[in-house]
Amino acid sequence: MQLSQRAPSWRALLAMGAFTVLVLPFAAAADETSPAAGLPLEEQVQYCGFCHGSDGNSTQPGTPSLAGQPALAITNQLIYFRERLRQSEIMTPQARGLDDEEIQAMAAYYADQPVAEPEGERDADLAKQGQEIVTSQGCASCHSSDYSGREQMPRLAGQREDYLFAAMVAYRDRTRGGPDTTMIDIMRGISDEDIEAMAHHLAHFDD
Amino acid sequence: MTLPVFTRLTLAISAASLMLVSTMSAAEEEPQPAWAQGRSAEMAGSSLAPHATPMTTTAEENIPVDDIRLPDGFSAEIWANGMPGARMMALGDDGTLFVGTRSIGRVYAVQDNGEEREHQIIAEGLTQPNGLAFKDGSLYVAAINRILRYDDIESQVADGTISDPEELTDAFGLPDDEHHGWKFLAFGPDDRLYIPVGAPCNGCEVDEDSHATIHSFEPDGSDMQVVARGVRNSVGFDFHPETGELWFTDNNQDWLSEHGPNDELNRVSEPGAFYGFPVCHGIGIVDPDLGSEGSCDGVTMPVATMDPHSAPLGMRFYDGEMFPEEYQNAIFIARRGSWNRALSVGYDIQVAKISDDGERAGLSPFMVGLHDPHENDFSGRPVDVLQMPDGALLVADEQNGAIYRISYETPDYDAE
Numbered sequence: 001m002q003l004s005q006r007a008p009s010w011r012a013l014l015a016m017g018a019f020t021v022l023v024l025p026f027a028a029a030a031d032e033t034s035p036a037a038g039l040p041l042e043e044q045v046q047y048c049g050f051c052h053g054s055d056g057n058s059t060q061p062g063t064p065s066l067a068g069q070p071a072l073a074i075t076n077q078l079i080y081f082r083e084r085l086r087q088s089e090i091m092t093p094q095a096r097g098l099d100d101e102e103i104q105a106m107a108a109y110y111a112d113q114p115v116a117e118p119e120g121e122r123d124a125d126l127a128k129q130g131q132e133i134v135t136s137q138g139c140a141s142c143h144s145s146d147y148s149g150r151e152q153m154p155r156l157a158g159q160r161e162d163y164l165f166a167a168m169v170a171y172r173d174r175t176r177g178g179p180d181t182t183m184i185d186i187m188r189g190i191s192d193e194d195i196e197a198m199a200h201h202l203a204h205f206d207d
Numbered sequence: 208m209t210l211p212v213f214t215r216l217t218l219a220i221s222a223a224s225l226m227l228v229s230t231m232s233a234a235e236e237e238p239q240p241a242w243a244q245g246r247s248a249e250m251a252g253s254s255l256a257p258h259a260t261p262m263t264t265t266a267e268e269n270i271p272v273d274d275i276r277l278p279d280g281f282s283a284e285i286w287a288n289g290m291p292g293a294r295m296m297a298l299g300d301d302g303t304l305f306v307g308t309r310s311i312g313r314v315y316a317v318q319d320n321g322e323e324r325e326h327q328i329i330a331e332g333l334t335q336p337n338g339l340a341f342k343d344g345s346l347y348v349a350a351i352n353r354i355l356r357y358d359d360i361e362s363q364v365a366d367g368t369i370s371d372p373e374e375l376t377d378a379f380g381l382p383d384d385e386h387h388g389w390k391f392l393a394f395g396p397d398d399r400l401y402i403p404v405g406a407p408c409n410g411c412e413v414d415e416d417s418h419a420t421i422h423s424f425e426p427d428g429s430d431m432q433v434v435a436r437g438v439r440n441s442v443g444f445d446f447h448p449e450t451g452e453l454w455f456t457d458n459n460q461d462w463l464s465e466h467g468p469n470d471e472l473n474r475v476s477e478p479g480a481f482y483g484f485p486v487c488h489g490i491g492i493v494d495p496d497l498g499s500e501g502s503c504d505g506v507t508m509p510v511a512t513m514d515p516h517s518a519p520l521g522m523r524f525y526d527g528e529m530f531p532e533e534y535q536n537a538i539f540i541a542r543r544g545s546w547n548r549a550l551s552v553g554y555d556i557q558v559a560k561i562s563d564d565g566e567r568a569g570l571s572p573f574m575v576g577l578h579d580p581h582e583n584d585f586s587g588r589p590v591d592v593l594q595m596p597d598g599a600l601l602v603a604d605e606q607n608g609a610i611y612r613i614s615y616e617t618p619d620y621d622a623e
Contacts, residue, residue: 072259079262084332085312100263100291137238141251152259179310179334181385182240 033097041105047094048106056109057116064163067113073154074107077178086178115158122204130201133194137186139202147205161203168195241386244409245462257546260588262291262311265607271586272611276576279618280531283574286601286612287324290315293603293610295391295442295521296593297339297346301361304593305346306603306610309335309389314348316364317610329357329369334385337442338392340400342426349390349402352376352383354428378428382407382417387440391521396451399423399432403455405440410460410485412497419484421455421475435475437506439484443521443591448536450565452476454510456519456540459488461547468492469512470519472540472559472568480507489515510561511568516545517553521591521603529598530615536561538568539600541589544578554578554585556592556602574602574613 036047045056048066052058056067066074080086082095082103095103134140142153149155156164170176172187172195187195239246242257267288275283292308293315299305304317306326314330330336330348338349346360355372363369379402382388387405395401406419413419421435421444434453435441444455453475459468468489473482486494486502489512493502513519522540537560544554556574561567577587588606595601600613 076259076262079311083312085310085334104263138251141243142240142256179312182242185241186238188238 032093034094036094037097037099037102041102041109044102044106045109048110053116055116056113058160058163059119061160061162062166063160064167065115065159066110068115068148068158069107069110069155070149070151070153071104071107071111072152073149074110075103076152077154078103078107080178080180086176115155118158118161118203120161120203123200126197127201127204129194130197130199133190133198134201137190137198139186139198142182147202156202157205159203161199164199164202165195168198242409242461245460247462250462255547255549260292260310260605261608264289264291265609270604270607270609271577272609274576274586275574275611277574277613280615281613282616283602283611283613286610287317287326288607288609290317290326290610291608292605293590293608294337294605295339295591296601296603296610297341297392298593298595299341299346299361300344302596303361303364304601304610305329305339305341305360307337307339307348309337312336312350314339314346316360318364327364327367329360329364330355330372335389338390338402340392340394342394342398342400347392347400347426348372349392351385351388351390352381354379354381354402375428379424380428380431384418389442391442391444393444393446394426395423395453396446397423398426400426401434401444401453403438403441403444405438405442406484409462410494410497412485415481421453433479435473435478435480435482437482437484437487438473439488443519443540445523445538447561447565448524448526452565454522454524454538456522457482457509458518458520459515460485460494461516463488463495464515465548465550467515469509469515470517471509472511472513472519472522472538472570473507474510474566476566477507481505482507510566511559511570513540513542513557513570514545514552516547518543518545519553519557521593522559523592523594525594525600527594527598527600530600533560534558539573539592540570541592541602543588543590543605544585549583551578551580551583551585554588556589577604 036044051060051063052066058065078095081088081091143156144150147157168187171183172190174184270285270288272283272285290306292311293306295307297305306315312331312333313328314336315326316329317324317326333350336348336350340347344359346357348355354375356375357372384407386407390402393401401423403421404418406413415436416433419438420433421438423432423434438457440458441455444453446453455473457471457473459470483506486498487506490508491503519540519542522538525534525537537558540557542553542555545552554577555572557570558573559568559570578585587604589602590605591603593601602611
């Protein structure tokens, strides 16, 4: 299939456990208080940067970029992790013990970071196919016409393609916990192939 | 008598325009968020969407208590704050105030040492634990779709350690729909627990015994009865201090029109009565999709109506001794404020005064100032009210995670 011809499959990378290896520095966070809690912002973002990229543009398969996300989108997700409303073995320990002001400061920092160029080559056919589905699904009505996000709705443009794919699949399969159930309805019944195309279009979206 | 004719005409015109809008919407079957259900094709580009509720603490200096305006003699102060998403309130016998939330999933307990209030989080990670009721030492919490009972809760709060609650979810057997699935809770004078089940949609056909209803149960979840039918989404009710009748607010359908249908205040004079959803809204507006001629026949009409989309939620009768006589047995109603109209409305406390025959009510503003109609903006969202033993009125502001205390002193107009 097209995807595997472009680059080493990120899904294969995920299967190989590339993700887990990079997360190891945090294995000690068993006391349920984030290692970043209470630190100055510049040190906190170094912790985040291990996985999410030093400038908020993630180069790690499966890990989303935070650069250019609406501040409220980051704030809400961190609070969902902290409150155990969105279950994640990785992120909940990072968020426990962060107070609201710390979360809001980190969110504001990442909202201000410029979005990097996407990894990989854009496939015009796949992007066009994705564009049609993205349009018919009405994604822009919440995520803005340039897919830069709005309020609590995250930026999609320039997000990692593998993360977009995994997130949309997780919504469809109802394996992504958390209070944001709107996306479950949107993604219901969409095939893996269509989601691949959507993710490709959005990751390479350039207005 | 020109007024009634004019009113009927207005209704006819607005019903006709509603029908026009809906014919266009029927053709459109695109995937969309739950809140957008019923939005017509021509409204597809509309920026109207629910306002995000902050899940973060509002600093005390930013809480808009100074915006609040009240009738002469009344004043408002910040009674408690720092509780993001504060929604429905219930008071324990020993004075602990319990506060539910929606998206942040917490239940708070506030203790008053006489000078200041301290709060703690007694439950977290729940799905929209909005409804709370207190009875015989126990706190009942309604989340989606769970019913939990925390026994001997006030001494647990005093100790600062909260045991796992009794899980009554299976005993109550409520549906688990997320849409309009958050609950209000209250015990009636019959010692039964009253629980609404909203319509799982903006507008749709429902099973009239399971959805768009208000139910009552024995406290253990047995002996379910349907108290009211055709109630789209009630998130507030109380019982008349003298008659014991159930009165409730109801939120009507979105996207039908900027100016309709009105939200409602209702009264249950006949258990199991039908209040119109999904075929008849407000005062006699037939639903353009699901209704037909005669759909409003036999529907129990509201005792009063409120601005369309203004979102009346928590409401309580007042029978305290602090406020002037004219407020006895009146109802205070918190209006969270609109999102589904371009010109915003609500964000206030209304007072409903009941007619002598007990069958109708007249509304007027009581607490205003959080809504700025000039800027079409708001600084707070009142969602519930609660009368304290001294007769003061607490108001929960979900936007700011704050609770205001409204008190009264007879004004001295002669003083400088």
